Amino acid sequence: MVCGLKGMMWVGNLEKAARKAAVWLVNKRPIRDIRDWGISFSLWPVHFTTACCGAEFAATSAPKYDAERFGFLPFVASRQCNLLLIEGTLTKKMAKAALWVYEQMPEPKFVIAMGACAIDGGIFWNSYNIVRPMDILPVSVFIPGCPPRPEAVAQAIIMLQKKIRKGELVKYEEMEVVK
Amino acid sequence: MDLEEVVQRVKDALSDLEVEVQEKGPNVVEVKVNRENVIEAARKLKGLGFDHVKSVTAIDYPNERFEVVYHASSYSNLELARFFLVLRVDLPYDDPKTPSLLEVWPSVLYLEHEQYDLMGIDFEGHPRKERLLLPDDYEGIPPLRKEFKIKTEGINA
Amino acid sequence: MSEFVETISRSEDGRFLELLIGPQHPASGHMRLVAEVDGDVVVSLRPNLGYVHRSVEKIAEVKKFLQIIPLVERPSLADTTANNLAYVLALERLLGVEPPPRAQYLRTLLAEINRIHSHFYGIGIHGVMIGSSTAFMWAFGDREPLIHLAQELTGARITYSYIIPGGVRRDMPPDFPDKVEKVLRYIERRLEDYDKLYVRNPVVRARLEGVGVLKKEDAIRLGITGPNLRASGVPYDVRKADPYCAYPDIDFNVITREEGDAMARFLVRVGEIRESMKIIRQVLKKMPDGPIFAEKYYKMLPPNLKKYYEETKEVKFPGIFANLRAPAGESVARVEGGRGEVVIYIVSKGGMNPYRFRIVTPSFRNAVLFEHLVRNVRVADIPAIYGSLDYFPPEADR
Numbered sequence: 001m002v003c004g005l006k007g008m009m010w011v012g013n014l015e016k017a018a019r020k021a022a023v024w025l026v027n028k029r030p031i032r033d034i035r036d037w038g039i040s041f042s043l044w045p046v047h048f049t050t051a052c053c054g055a056e057f058a059a060t061s062a063p064k065y066d067a068e069r070f071g072f073l074p075f076v077a078s079r080q081c082n083l084l085l086i087e088g089t090l091t092k093k094m095a096k097a098a099l100w101v102y103e104q105m106p107e108p109k110f111v112i113a114m115g116a117c118a119i120d121g122g123i124f125w126n127s128y129n130i131v132r133p134m135d136i137l138p139v140s141v142f143i144p145g146c147p148p149r150p151e152a153v154a155q156a157i158i159m160l161q162k163k164i165r166k167g168e169l170v171k172y173e174e175m176e177v178v179k
Numbered sequence: 180m181d182l183e184e185v186v187q188r189v190k191d192a193l194s195d196l197e198v199e200v201q202e203k204g205p206n207v208v209e210v211k212v213n214r215e216n217v218i219e220a221a222r223k224l225k226g227l228g229f230d231h232v233k234s235v236t237a238i239d240y241p242n243e244r245f246e247v248v249y250h251a252s253s254y255s256n257l258e259l260a261r262f263f264l265v266l267r268v269d270l271p272y273d274d275p276k277t278p279s280l281l282e283v284w285p286s287v288l289y290l291e292h293e294q295y296d297l298m299g300i301d302f303e304g305h306p307r308k309e310r311l312l313l314p315d316d317y318e319g320i321p322p323l324r325k326e327f328k329i330k331t332e333g334i335n336a
Numbered sequence: 337m338s339e340f341v342e343t344i345s346r347s348e349d350g351r352f353l354e355l356l357i358g359p360q361h362p363a364s365g366h367m368r369l370v371a372e373v374d375g376d377v378v379v380s381l382r383p384n385l386g387y388v389h390r391s392v393e394k395i396a397e398v399k400k401f402l403q404i405i406p407l408v409e410r411p412s413l414a415d416t417t418a419n420n421l422a423y424v425l426a427l428e429r430l431l432g433v434e435p436p437p438r439a440q441y442l443r444t445l446l447a448e449i450n451r452i453h454s455h456f457y458g459i460g461i462h463g464v465m466i467g468s469s470t471a472f473m474w475a476f477g478d479r480e481p482l483i484h485l486a487q488e489l490t491g492a493r494i495t496y497s498y499i500i501p502g503g504v505r506r507d508m509p510p511d512f513p514d515k516v517e518k519v520l521r522y523i524e525r526r527l528e529d530y531d532k533l534y535v536r537n538p539v540v541r542a543r544l545e546g547v548g549v550l551k552k553e554d555a556i557r558l559g560i561t562g563p564n565l566r567a568s569g570v571p572y573d574v575r576k577a578d579p580y581c582a583y584p585d586i587d588f589n590v591i592t593r594e595e596g597d598a599m600a601r602f603l604v605r606v607g608e609i610r611e612s613m614k615i616i617r618q619v620l621k622k623m624p625d626g627p628i629f630a631e632k633y634y635k636m637l638p639p640n641l642k643k644y645y646e647e648t649k650e651v652k653f654p655g656i657f658a659n660l661r662a663p664a665g666e667s668v669a670r671v672e673g674g675r676g677e678v679v680i681y682i683v684s685k686g687g688m689n690p691y692r693f694r695i696v697t698p699s700f701r702n703a704v705l706f707e708h709l710v711r712n713v714r715v716a717d718i719p720a721i722y723g724s725l726d727y728f729p730p731e732a733d734r
Binding site: 206230286290310313331 | 385386389429555556559565571572576578667668677683694700703733734
């Protein structure tokens with residue numbers, strides 16, 4: 001059937017098509033670069049301290065090391081954060097809480113594992129009560145050290161930012177848009 | 180107040196109980212008591228001025244016995260505060276039960292609870308019989324017992 | 337006793353609401369508080385510990401005596417010297433070693449520097465909890481000069497492992513006293529600012545005064561320790577009651593307050609910072625010359641390490657020390673750390689590892705205060721009380 005522009009019928013789900021177009025657009029350069037650049041400077045770690053490295057994490061946010069200049073400011077509610085820092089040992093009891101917190105965070109989200117304990121148990125490697133974070137969470141950056149110095153945490157933040165800007169971490173395709 | 184005087188006072192206070200009092204080190208008085216008398220002994224020691232417990236330790240000697248060690252001292256009497264009073268209770272290995280000292284020293288609340296959790300010592304009369312430090316769903320041998328093995332490193336691994 | 341049995345009282349008509357706070361919460365984290373609330377009033381509260389239980393006591397049983405030094409430091413990361421010192425004192429009692437006087441003074445020096453920055457840590461976290469970011473920024477900023485000092489002395493930021501059986505690991509650098517004096521003057525100046533902007537701040541006073549009052553007899557009965565005990569009027573300080581290291585030669589006061597509320601606990605910490613500065617000045621003035629390492633172990637060093645020690649005044653242990661054997665027996669030591677008394681009890685059977693290792697940290701003994709103090713208070717008072725206790729969960733759970 002031939003019909004002119006006048007009589008054309010739109011078929012299909014308009015909303016779905018619009019969403020598809022939006023995803024296509026944000027994944028298209030240069031929008032993608034701008035998007036990743038923006039994300040890399042608004043990292044909000046959730047205020048979730050898993051073990052003693054929290055002391056050095058706090059020092060990182062404090063005046064001398066001032067992580068806020070990287071756009072990195074700890075925030076209270078997990079629903080408004082996009083970065084989970086595993087600060088040191090993850091015990092079995094804490095691992096459940098860490099998973100809950102991670103699941104509550106909106107996409108795109110990143111994980112940094114801080115301290116030797118978060119890599120392979122560190123000094124507590126033979127403890128009966130620990131979990132290795134990489135077994136349960138997708139860790140992007142590891143920070144060695146027991147505890148890592150605030151400079152090392154700052155470097156990890158910069159590394160994560162670089163990774164984000166390279167477009168390695170943020171993937172919008174699989175994301176389900178919430179109405 | 181010197182150590183001998185404290186030892187003498189402890190001996191006098193516990194004279195009608197079956198106990199073994201001796202001095203250990205420069206400021207440690209050790210009292211060995213069996214579990215039937217432990218509450219009575221603790222009450223008398225509290226009367227002397229040992230008003231709080233600093234530490235409760237259960238020690239496991241496999242297939243032999245358990246030992247529960249209370250380290251008490253004083254806050255209200257600063258002369259006595261220099262000394263540690265060590266109260267030791269021996270328990271048979273197959274029946275690790277001892278009366279809880281909570282009614283004498285409320286400061287043992289968390290300390291005894293921890294030993295129940297990690298060593299499996301049953302403190303009779305202690306109101307809390309749930310997990311404290313271990314995950315709530317933990318089952319199996321209490322981890323501080325010697326039969327609970329963890330990995331070791333080095334040549335003796 | 338009965339007061340503990342029914343801490344969580346279930347109401348029949350479902351009037352009370354169970355409120356779970358944590359383990360992810362704006363305060364320091366690591367623990368869950370299970371509160372039962374009636375409207376805005378907390379009827380009862382139980383801390384749920386164990387979120388950072390890493391089994392230090394079990395691991396210590398398979399570690400060599402020297403390997404335990406870094407292990408005991410990990411639980412209380414902001415106050416490592418206290419644990420380090422308590423463990424080494426207990427071990428030295430077992431081994432029968434006496435460190436030389438200069439080492440005693442160096443230990444005291446580090447312990448006091450650590451006490452000041454641990455108190456600043458506590459003040460900062462308290463600030464976060466009552467919503468005063470200024471207090472956090474100031475306290476954590478002012479902590480850094482002290483950490484820097486400790487770093488000059490020991491080489492590490494917070495995990496020093498400085499105190500070893502028989503002495504200390506390195507001598508103090510020659511220009512160290514001048515640097516210390518500079519920092520102490522700075523801190524003195526800053527403490528006056530704290531007084532103006534934080535201590536005499538009406539908002540802070542309204543949040544803290546009369547909140548979470550701990551009576552003297554309750555503090556004694558529950559075995560509370562540290563500044564929390566002294567804020568309730570008990571003048572107990574291990575440095576006075578059972579002096580160790582260089583404390584017998586040093587003149588200082590035990591800070592106490594009678595009120596027992598959150599403000600008193602905060603003010604005791606500020607007072608102790610002042611006393612610690614006094615101690616540091618005396619220690620530097622009285623610092624004797626001499627070796628920093630016990631003669632008994634110095635003899636055991638091989639010639640190249642002896643030469644290294646003479647040249648750099650740094651002790652390096654040869655491998656033989658890894659097999660340090662303690663004689664059979666037991667020993668107990670206590671030390672006044674920033675948060676309170678650390679008790680370490682070692683049972684040895686004469687091997688290379690302790691047979692039973694027990695560490696009781698101040699936070700664990702203070703944990704009972706949550707259920708004791710947070711009762712019939714408003715929900716908004718929970719952080720004010722929690723912060724005032726200077727409670728560090730990894731230290732409590734070990």
